[in-house]
Amino acid sequence: MADDLKQRRLHAMRGCDRILSGTRPKTIRERLADLEAGGDLDAMPDFYGGGPVTELEERVAGLLGTQAAVFFPTGTMAQQVALRYGVERTGVTAVALHPLSHLEMHERHAYSQLSGLRAVTSTHEPRNPTAAEIAALDEPVGSVVLELPMRDAGFVLPTWDELVDVTVAARSIGARVHFDGARLWESVIHLGRTLPEIVALADSVYVSFYKSLDGISGAVLAGSDEMAGFARAWRHRHGGTIFQTFPAALSALSGLDRELPRLPDYVRHARTVADALASLPGARVFPHPPHTHQFRLWLPYAADALAEAVLTLAERERIWFAGGWQDTDVPGYAMTEVTVAGHALEWTAEDVAAAGWLLAQELD
Template sequence: MHDTRQRRLAAQAASDRILSGARPATMRDHLAALAAGGDLDGQPDFYGDGPVATVEERVAELLGAEAAVFFPTGTMAQQVALRYGADRSGRRTAALHPLGHQEVHERHALAHLGGLRSTWPTTMPRNPTADEISALAEPVSTVVFELPLRDAGFVLPSWDELVAACAAARAIGARVHFDGARIWESTPYLAHTLSEIAGLADSTYVSFYKTLGGISGAVLAGTTELAAYARVWRHRYGGQLFQQWPAALSALAGLDRVLPRVPEYVRHARTVAAALATLPGARVYPDPPHTHQFRLWLPHPAKTLNDAALALAEKEKVWFVGGWQETEVPGVSRAEVTVAGPGLEWSAEDVVEIGERFLHVAGALRD
């Protein structure tokens, strides 16, 4: 598995054209990019000041929040946000989506570390509605919305649906928390600014390595009371690091250089998705995409498609779409497509032409 991953990364890095994703950054690439995020002749942070404090101030302003706190990981930030809701309300249950990050990707830290439990307002592949929140059978401390809901296909509610759902959460006495790891690309679909979106919530978490290309790091934004609580629990969880200036500077670089381009990524993702949908047996979802990421299905085994992506990259220096996984339908596989900077260079005609060559390689591998 390690050798396959290294071979894939090498093929992507050597490709002249990349449709889905971005060219993998080396450590040298990251170091070179740090200068764009701040003054390298300045002093590094000391337990959270300096460039870390600058990131916190910048994100608080972007989200229209009173304060923001830098965390080494989003998992830690969200655990603290939900613990805060439970401690303030005395309710040890949070309303989550079964496909949400806390349920799928955090090894049940909510229960094991926080002593909390979850309830599901819905199992449908979308965020919960106002009616579903109102119908919850037990009191909850926090209602979590993941914007967009990645494991349902990067889907978003409409603005009106989100407003109504947040109001319903408050009507039952719950806080509203946004898992906004990818909230950066949600503004075009919701047709509102980051501060307007975050203004619907009591707290919002954002990531810097997702979408913005940072090294690592996250921020939890909300009230000054939440921030004070978060700093205490960040320390208790082991997140009070001595220095985090590389992550902080790369976050600032992403905010300056990548964030302004995200709406363009989202617009072009719709062009790419429409072109991919014309390939034989292809299906995209959502159609059109809500963000610059969406799902693609093709009628071939995952190994065949992954081998085809690698073969095309190594032979023609063109990276199409990788990361294929089997689905519940035999012989049909699914991948996530991410249209970022390199993908902007692809016209709809390019997508169809290379897609047909990709499928030809896949067909040859199956024969």
């Protein structure tokens, strides 16, 4: 039943002329076309590295301003290696983590289960920790992890000055700084700095290729040459040095060409979309204005009712509003994450309001 509903959603979204949140699902043939856009298909593939994988690593290192970058099949694996490197460098097995961080919420506590590390809570506030909170930690930590932006707090970012201050505070207590930068690409607008300026504040950073760049999969862990050597050794031990990964690498290169230049426009337009959504009856938006091209939306209906109304609207009107609704602790409200990308740039504030009115008609 769940698979049937998933297929219905995918079919409905692909059939829509207009998509407000998210991107149109791609077929395998369309994915293969992305690979062709990512490089020369007559070139030789990678063999445990080399080829398009090395090209991708070198390109990302250049974009981030780091000495080196190492491709990983998953961000979860990349982050475990980054934290293990912190232990090697500091001798401290505790790491400062937010309870809402990706490592706590979505990685099944791999840092403790695989590497024997221990979390020290950096803050309970729904944001990254401040310099004062890091300075006030009552036990040593080898690494301080900052998630930019913090997805499960609402895609929120610190200000540039706050980010600088917290990295200085981390080093003052003898800790390394690791950026969980899965969505770092789109954070430059809010922070008001270039990617190299942001990354220069950290000792290591992980970036994803599928979350914002529309890649198939994969990630990079970037930092010093020394860290990169360590990362390659431990990637092998984790089973992440794969015979051939050229599909993911070519897809990532395509995403860097196609989507990375568009992210600033997505972020700016998200503010227009968020304003329009906030004007709908009973709607709540957070953060407002959004810090990136993603933000949270609450509407005063049950999640199941919203999901069915969105599907009905998509199938009848060929308009996709937003999916992924979840009931919340706020009585009578469901929440979703809105992602402004691709076709959403075509939506005016009036278009958003009109779609919201049609959705309300389905629910009333």
